Amino acid sequence: MIADRGRLRTMLASLVRTLHVGVLADCFFDPGTAACLKQATNIDGKMPLTALCKPTRCPNACITARHRPAWSRSAEDATTLLKEKRLSPLQRTTVKQDLQRIEAVLDGLDRRI
Template sequence: MSSPRNSTSSTSATTEGYASRPGGAQAELLAEVNKHESERNLGLVWAELRNYQQGIMPAGPGARELTEFFARIDGKLAADDPGTPKVQAADRDVLNLMTKRAATLHLGTSNYCWFTDPSRALCLKLAGTPAADKPLIGMCDSARCPQATHHPRHRPVWAEHAENTKTFLGQLGPTRKTERKRLETEYGRAVRVLERIDEAAVAGEPR
C-alpha cells in the first residue's frame, strides 16, 4: 500500500447495528448520515476554496483540476456586483457548482478523493472493477491517482508514515534487499508528497 493507513468511510460501520431493525430505521439513519456527510463535504469544499483564496494550494495529482475549479468559482464570486439582480442567480450557480463538487468528495486518511470519473480511479483499475460507483478508499494510492489531492491537514499522516518507514529501513538486515528496495521507494514517495504539500501551501498569492 502506497498511501499511509487509508480507511473506508464510516458509513458502513455506523449503520451496521441498525441493519436488522424493523420499521425502516436503517433507511432513516442512512438518509441522516448521507445528509450529514453532504453538509460536512460542502463545508470542506468551502474551506479549501478559502485556502485557495489565501494562496494555500492543494497538492497531489488532482491538484491542478481542483485549482482550476476554484479559479472558476473565484471568478464568479469576483464578478458579483452587489445590488444587481444578477447576484442571486450567480450565488445559486456558485452554490450549485460547490454542491456538485462536494458530492464527489470522499475522505481518505491521507488525502481527499474527488471521485468525478470512475474510469480514472486508480483503486478501481487495480481492483479490476472500473465501473463501480464508489472509490475503494482502502485500496487508495493517492500519490498516483489523478483524482487525489493532498492538503496541509494530511501532512501529519504522511510525516508519520515517512518517519516509520525510515525506522523500518534502519532495522532491516543486509540480506533483505527486496524489502529494502520497496521501503526506499515508499519512503521516497512519502517525502515527495510532503515536499509538494509544503510547496503548494505557499505557492499562491493571497487574494
C-alpha cells in the first residue's frame, strides 16, 4: 500500500502495531494479515519475515517516498535484464510483469509527491 502522510500518522498512532523499517516498504506487522507468514511453515509469527515480503500484496506494508530510490533501482535492473537476449520467453514474461508492478508503485508514489 502506498501511504500518504495522513494514513501514515494514523498507523503510527496505533499502539497495537509495531513499525518494522524496510528497504522497499515499512511494515506495520499484524500476524493475522501478514502475507509473509502465509508463505512460511514452522514459524513463531512474532516478527515479519522480510525475505518473503511482498509489499504490493500485503496490507501491512507501507510504501512512502523514502522507498522510491529502491523501487527506481529495481525498475532500472529489470529494464537492463530485458535487454539480455538469452532470456527464455517465460523469464522475459516474468520480468515484464514484475516491471509493470514496479512502475505502478512508482506512479503511485509520484502522484503523492
